[in-house]
Amino acid sequence: MRHPKGEWPGVNTLLRAVGDSTVGKSSICQVFHSDNSHFSKNYTMTTGVELLVKLVNIPDSKDKVELYMFDSAGKEIFSELVQKFWEQPSVVMVVYDVTSEVSFSSCAKWLERVRCQKPETKLPGVVVANKTDLDERRIISPKAGMEFAESNGLKYFECSAKEMQNVDAAFYYLANEFYKLYQEKVEIFKTMS
Amino acid sequence: MFDVALKSAGASVVLASSSDEKYPPENIIDGNSDTFWSSTGLFPQEVVITYTSMMRMSRIEIACYNVKNVMFQYSKDIEPLNFQDLFEKELDSTDGQLQLEEFPVNNVEAQHLRVVIESGHDHFVSIHKLTVNGTAIHG
Ligand SMILES: Nc1nc2c(ncn2[C@@H]2O[C@H](COP(=O)(O)OP(=O)(O)OP(=O)(O)O)[C@@H](O)[C@H]2O)c(=O)[nH]1
Numbered sequence: 001m002r003h004p005k006g007e008w009p010g011v012n013t014l015l016r017a018v019g020d021s022t023v024g025k026s027s028i029c030q031v032f033h034s035d036n037s038h039f040s041k042n043y044t045m046t047t048g049v050e051l052l053v054k055l056v057n058i059p060d061s062k063d064k065v066e067l068y069m070f071d072s073a074g075k076e077i078f079s080e081l082v083q084k085f086w087e088q089p090s091v092v093m094v095v096y097d098v099t100s101e102v103s104f105s106s107c108a109k110w111l112e113r114v115r116c117q118k119p120e121t122k123l124p125g126v127v128v129a130n131k132t133d134l135d136e137r138r139i140i141s142p143k144a145g146m147e148f149a150e151s152n153g154l155k156y157f158e159c160s161a162k163e164m165q166n167v168d169a170a171f172y173y174l175a176n177e178f179y180k181l182y183q184e185k186v187e188i189f190k191t192m193s
Numbered sequence: 194m195f196d197v198a199l200k201s202a203g204a205s206v207v208l209a210s211s212s213d214e215k216y217p218p219e220n221i222i223d224g225n226s227d228t229f230w231s232s233t234g235l236f237p238q239e240v241v242i243t244y245t246s247m248m249r250m251s252r253i254e255i256a257c258y259n260v261k262n263v264m265f266q267y268s269k270d271i272e273p274l275n276f277q278d279l280f281e282k283e284l285d286s287t288d289g290q291l292q293l294e295e296f297p298v299n300n301v302e303a304q305h306l307r308v309v310i311e312s313g314h315d316h317f318v319s320i321h322k323l324t325v326n327g328t329a330i331h332g
């Protein structure tokens with residue numbers, strides 16, 4: 001993350017997207033990254049970690065957050081490889097598919113894998129319930145999702161990457177949370193001398 | 194002997210991995226530990242300081258916060274390249290007060306000093322002051 005002097009883009013945030021295979025992590029990241037212009041119906045399995053970078057404006061300020069989105073493989077066979085990239089995320093996004101009970105019950109496991117890296121450090125996070133367009137096949141209710149989020153100190157969001165509906169909100173929330181954390185820490189630095 | 198890394202002595206920061214204009218890297222070498230440079234997320238973080246000329250260094254002092262693994266490197270080249278390791282240390286977390294560290298340097302000659310923060314005790318770290326005692330090499 002080297003920038004020539006004077007070209008600092010903003011608070012640098014490493015977002016880790018986790019969840020079972022096929023829940024839509026790559027789709028969500030790509031929809032957000034492409035300003036809601038790109039969704040792929042065809043499934044391409046992520047086999048390691050993919051990185052997308054986007055600048056996010058902070059409302060009511062001229063500040064920006066540079067979001068590094070690390071979208072990692074959900075398939076367990078890649079987990080050892082992915083584990084190498086686990087160090088020091090800034091924020092976490094746990095994704096499940098509202099039509100899959102298994103993917104929902106895996107959320108706790110994914111969250112734990114990220115959090116156990118630095119248990120003493122505050123890690124802002126969200127739970128994203130994806131594929132809300134598959135309404136008639138939905139088995140995980142908003143209530144269940146919200147309860148899981150709340151009991152784990154996370155914020156709950158619902159979206160459909162396919163319909164490009166409400167995908168951005170979770171990313172903006174996380175960017176804002178990390179930006180606020182930076183402001184808080186700087187205030188602490190100021191009290192020291 | 195003087196502080197060869199001091200901005201008012203002509204030293205400058207030529208590279209920094211974070212540079213929020215409110216807390217710029219120049220604050221590290223202004224001789225004042227009230228002002229600071231803040232990292233703005235992610236690791237590693239680094240700062241490269243260039244001296245006015247080749248210096249013989251005898252001691253480095255740093256005042257920082259939330260730093261965990263820190264590494265110092267130096268270069269003798271005209272350009273800030275070909276850095277060699279000087280020393281490395283893991284610092285304890287100091288709740289509510291600055292981390293103050295002192296390292297003797299055995300008269301190593303350098304044109305540039307690089308501070309690499311490989312990890313922190315939190316998402317963000319700060320460096321409030323860096324002092325390098327040394328002498329200019331004439332000739
Ligand atoms: N109906 C519907 N399908 C979706 C949605 N989001 C993603 N998909 C589809 O679900 C499949 C898997 O999506 P991916 O984004 O590749 O899933 P992933 O979580 O990245 O999977 P891994 O890379 O294996 O971990 C693809 O065929 C997508 O087109 C959605 O909101 N609605």
Ligand SMILES: [Mg+2]
Nearest residue numbers: 025026045046
């Ligand atoms: Mg994927």
